[in-house]
Structure formats: C-alpha cells, structure tokens
Amino acid sequence: MCGLFGLLRAPDAVHPERASDVVVTLGTLAEERGTDSAGLALLTGRPAGRDAAALSGVADDRGSDLVHDGCRVIKGRGTFSAVWRPALLDALDAAPAVLGHTRWATQGTPHSLANASPLVIGGADAVGPHAARAAGIVATHNGDIEAAAFRARFAPPDAAGGTDSEPVFQVLAGQASVPDVLAVLTALVGRAALAWVDRARPEIVHLARAACSPLSVAVDDEQNLYWASNPKWFRLAERHTSVRFATIVMLREGTYLRLGPPSPGARPEVLSGAGFLPTARAYDVDDRVWTGFTPSDATRDRDGLRHRVAPLLPSAPGGHTPTTPVTVV
Secondary structure (H helix, E strand, O other): OEEEEEEEOOOOOOOHHHHHHHHHHHHHHHHHHOOOEEEEEEEOOOOOOOOOOOOEEEEOOOEEEEEEOOEEEEEEEOOHHHHOOHHHHHHHHHOOEEEEEEEOOOOOOOOOHHHOOOEEEEHHHOOOOOHHHOOEEEEEEEEEEOHHHHHHHHOOOOOOOOOOHHHHHHHHOOOOOHHHHHHHHHHOEEEEEEEEEEOOOOOOEEEEEOEOOOOEEEEEOOOOEEEEOOOHHHHHHHHHOOOOEEEEEEOOOOEEEEEEOOOOOOOOEEEEEEEOOOEEEOOOOOHHHHOOOOHHHHHHHHHOOOOEEEOEOOOOHHHOOEOOOOEEO
C-alpha cells in the first residue's frame, strides 16, 4: 500500500503558489499510507529524449535530488516531511506537472532508493509496440500485483530495483494507443492505481485505477487538476490552504484517464477516458486498502467495487499464484 498524489497545472492560474501548497499538504497527508520512502517528480514541460540517466544532482543511500532530461526527482527514505524542504518551493511553483508518492513497502526492500518512487524509466527499458520510439515514462504506483506472472507474460528487461511497480512501468512505457494501454492494465492481477507521464509528452498525465487501490481526482477554482489516493485529503487541504475545490470524484475500478490541455496553452481537462475489467486476488479486498478513509467514503467505494477474482492454485507456494479469473464481484 502506498499514497499517490499529484498536480497538473492550469497555465493561466493566477496563484501557482496556492496549488503548490496543496501538493505539499497532500504529501504530508499521504504519510498515513506509507513512511518507508517518499518522493516528488517535478516535470519541466519539455519533451525528453530516450536516455533516463541523471544529468546532475546528488545522491546517497538515504536520499537523492537528481535532474533527468525533462524532470527533477527528489526522493528519500522515510516520511514525506523528511524529504520535503522549503528550498524546493520555487521549483515546485514552476513545474507544470508534479507526481508524488509515499511508500509502504510490499515487494522490494524499503532500504534501497532504487525501490522508491517516482521512478524514471528510459526508452531503452520500454517493452511493447512503441518501444523502439519510446522516450520512457515517469511513474508512481499504489498496490501490489503478481509480478512474476506479469514478467513472464511481457518479458521486460532486468529491473534496477525489486518492486512489482518497475516492470509495469517498463511495459507501459512501450504503449502508445489506448487499446494497448488497456491490454496492459487488464493483465494486472492484484491491487493497482497508477499515475504516469510520457516523457515525450509531459503535458499529458495518465491515471488508472485497476483493482481495489483507490484513486480520486479534483479540480480547483483555478482549473488546476489534482489526484490523490484518499478523497478526504482534498477536504483537509481546503481547511489548511486557500484553495477551494469545485469537484472531487473517486474513480471507479477499471478507469483509465488521459488528462491534459486540448490545445497548447489551454487549461487541462479530461482528454479521453476508457474502462476495463480489472482482476484482483481473493485476499485483496482488505481494510488496509482504505487506510485513512472516513467510514462513509470507504463504504461508498467498497460498495462500488467491480472486478474479477483470480482463484489461487492450492499447490502454489503460499497459495499466491492466480489461475484464470472465474468470478466477478
């Protein structure tokens, strides 16, 4: 379980600092969903090339602040509050898109920054029909999926870390069309909510809610778009910042959205949306999925769950290998 949050700015917003205040507030609130590590990716808005290697910055075994082509990624072990520092405010105010993450480690040690998000995936590590032309993605994930089965199906290259997120990002980086993305999302077995940006088109944010892992979106009164794992965070952000939200919506399972400006310089909006039927394991519907939710938000979300359930092979070690999905809830 992890916390996702982020921002896609309206270019004509009069008060960019107010949206930045919301991002910092969301990051602090997201600590309830993970304190193993935290991070922010500040996109510059400039399309990047295929090479994802860091161009400059500093890093040690506790934290890093690295500039990649097209973005700056700050992350570290521990809480978001420990990673965030006021000296980042100018860069945050200037970033047209921001991806944030707090980690509660499931797969992959919490002691390695290679497993901390956001992750930057280069074009050379992309897998799929668009891989030869891909610039890669910057991405975050909340959940826990059957990584071995996913790797066996898509054969991504060796990962830098040990998470289940990285192979998913490698495969998503190689997809260009909506049907291809939906095929990847449908193939996930387990809990997943994802937010990512194509490094070649950094003005567009992709959001997906597969099985269980919650995801909400909001629009403020200056038409900035946000996302977060818990809708309550937006209501709390209204109390602690000067931003007011016009809309707060919890996404349904099986939702894929593309957010961005319909034309250069325009305000961001939902460019397209598509649905798919996600797959969960029998044990994925767990109260921890809704950590921090109000009882009413949790009940409303649970009542709307719609996913296939993959039964477990009795002979599998630990019983964690799914067979073909056979039921629907």
